[in-house]
Amino acid sequence: xxxxxxxxxxxxxxxxxxxxxxxxxxxxxxxxxxxxxxxxxxxxxxxxxxxxxxxxxxxxxxxxxxxxxxxxxxxxxxxxxxxxxxxxxxxxxxxxxxxxxxxxxxxxxxxxxxxxxxxxxxxxxxxxxxxxxxxxxxxxxxxxxxxxxxxxxxxxxxxxxxxxxxxxxxxxxxxxxxxxxxxxxxxxxxxxxxxxxxxxxxxxxxxxxxxxxxxxxxxxxxxxxxxxxxxxxxxxxxxxxxxxxxxxxxxxxxxxxxxxxxx
Amino acid sequence: xxxxxxxxxxxxxxxxxxxxxxxxxxxxxxxxxxxxxxxxxxxxxxxxxxxxxxxxxxxxxxxxxxxxxxxxxxxxxxxxxxxxxxxxxxxxxxxxxxxxxxxxxxxxxxxxxxxxxxxxxxxxxxxxxxxxxxxxxxxxxxxxxxxxxxxxxxxxxxxxxxxxxxxxxxxxxxxxxxxxxxxxxxxxxxxxxxxxxxxxxxxxxxxxxxxxxxxxxxxxxxxxxxxxxxxxxxxxxxxxxxxxxxxxxxxxxxxxxxxxxxxxxxxxxxxxxxxxxxxxxxxxxxxxxxxxxxxxxxxxxxxxxxxxxxxxxxxxxxxxxxxxxxxxxxxxxxxxxxxxxxxxxxxxx
Numbered sequence: 001x002x003x004x005x006x007x008x009x010x011x012x013x014x015x016x017x018x019x020x021x022x023x024x025x026x027x028x029x030x031x032x033x034x035x036x037x038x039x040x041x042x043x044x045x046x047x048x049x050x051x052x053x054x055x056x057x058x059x060x061x062x063x064x065x066x067x068x069x070x071x072x073x074x075x076x077x078x079x080x081x082x083x084x085x086x087x088x089x090x091x092x093x094x095x096x097x098x099x100x101x102x103x104x105x106x107x108x109x110x111x112x113x114x115x116x117x118x119x120x121x122x123x124x125x126x127x128x129x130x131x132x133x134x135x136x137x138x139x140x141x142x143x144x145x146x147x148x149x150x151x152x153x154x155x156x157x158x159x160x161x162x163x164x165x166x167x168x169x170x171x172x173x174x175x176x177x178x179x180x181x182x183x184x185x186x187x188x189x190x191x192x193x194x195x196x197x198x199x200x201x202x203x204x205x206x207x208x209x210x211x212x213x214x215x216x217x218x219x220x221x222x223x224x225x226x227x228x229x230x231x232x233x234x235x236x237x238x239x240x241x242x243x244x245x246x247x248x249x250x251x252x253x254x255x256x257x258x259x260x261x262x263x
Numbered sequence: 264x265x266x267x268x269x270x271x272x273x274x275x276x277x278x279x280x281x282x283x284x285x286x287x288x289x290x291x292x293x294x295x296x297x298x299x300x301x302x303x304x305x306x307x308x309x310x311x312x313x314x315x316x317x318x319x320x321x322x323x324x325x326x327x328x329x330x331x332x333x334x335x336x337x338x339x340x341x342x343x344x345x346x347x348x349x350x351x352x353x354x355x356x357x358x359x360x361x362x363x364x365x366x367x368x369x370x371x372x373x374x375x376x377x378x379x380x381x382x383x384x385x386x387x388x389x390x391x392x393x394x395x396x397x398x399x400x401x402x403x404x405x406x407x408x409x410x411x412x413x414x415x416x417x418x419x420x421x422x423x424x425x426x427x428x429x430x431x432x433x434x435x436x437x438x439x440x441x442x443x444x445x446x447x448x449x450x451x452x453x454x455x456x457x458x459x460x461x462x463x464x465x466x467x468x469x470x471x472x473x474x475x476x477x478x479x480x481x482x483x484x485x486x487x488x489x490x491x492x493x494x495x496x497x498x499x500x501x502x503x504x505x506x507x508x509x510x511x512x513x514x515x516x517x518x519x520x521x522x523x524x525x526x527x528x529x530x531x532x533x534x535x536x537x538x539x540x541x542x543x544x545x546x547x548x549x550x551x552x553x554x555x556x557x558x559x560x561x562x563x564x565x566x567x568x569x570x571x572x573x574x575x576x577x578x579x580x581x582x583x584x585x586x587x588x589x590x591x592x593x594x595x596x597x598x599x600x601x602x603x604x605x606x607x608x609x610x611x612x
Contacts, residue, residue: 069506074505088496101507
């Protein structure tokens, strides 16, 4: 449903995405991993039309997103950027209402259908009791769920998440990841996310794409990509791979020389 | 040991409506009543004190009576001009703060005041025979300066930071030009001083009608700004992701704010503080939602300017203070007081 073809983007001398080719199929959960500065977030921002590629294009359902227009794109694709405005003084409900914006002409106000979708989004994210609470008064995890509620109120086919669990404690991280999985399983939403925690990526995604220095180095089934060679090549670390209920996870191997203490 | 709730959700009581709802309704009713009462107060106050009955007679009575002249030709126009100018200033400030995402922003940032002031200085000092064109010239000066700053700030998009920085540079040049003219023609400076201090005197009914004709549509236009301010508040990225055209709205908001400030400046000269203080106080009471702050600022600004003008012209008899001067005198300390109080009461912020 989403096709990134022969895409290049240059931000500065030292950073560029080159020859990116990526196809996302309907109903997949895909995680982008890679070291800092590898271009994962930039790729996500190009796919969501926040950045313009220099060469190549992004096709959504066969149509180029540039020509589609922002509004039409927002009806099909929602994204949660990494840094949101935390100081904003609005209630959860007001935030979720914004999710209906792409479906409204400038003179239209919210109708019964919108109300139904807003209630659905609040219910799915388990925020009904927080409807009239200010965003600022929520915990980090609840706030993240509120932003997700806004994104899903757009009723997108595809949801992009840029490091949705960063800055959250482990319980809230799992809550967000479970929510993402539920959106995928129950509502068939295609998910593309940037994750720093590779074990989380391995646990929750069907497919993993590993980037380094602006190139896609690995792209495939989670079990295939999570391997010693990948960690060696992408992150320059040695790991041990284990399996738990058919899902791979890794543990880094300590380098002995790092811990030599002269006495 | 007391039983702990298993889940946080059991501990919280779900609120059924917006926590500020009652405050918002209360503030609206208060301002509506206040603007009516203060308008009446401004009409009965002056060198000739009127009773309410005399006001009524003046409004409805014979055209050649003295009461009719006082009410229709002197007091009412001034009150109308005060309301509309106050509304324009407060709403213009609200929009500018929204678009700049800075609570201290006012139309001065984008050069409306300096551009208008330069034109006023040029007309009154260099071209005094065109003095009747002053309002329109001031408006054009303000508007063109704002557009110049916006254009100079443009670099594939006009970021807030660039607008502010370019504004500082352009305002400096205009300020210097103004000082130069005033120094070179220091004998003629007198004429422009009241305008620089901000005055609403000598308003005639025709002027008031004219102001209603272009002020009201501009204020109605500002209601369309609300949606744009709210969505820009989410941040440029989120606004774009919601299908919003960020640059287009920013331009629209700056034009509307400039229009309103230009209208106010052209009529009354440089009246500061209303655009800054009124939205600020209202945000402390009703929260940051511009669906409420903007219309309430209109009421608050209108009410406040009429009140200040009435005080400025009647309490210091025999002299009439320019209202802008009074506002700056009172507004400064009042603002400090509010900031001080706000530091203590965190519930407001």
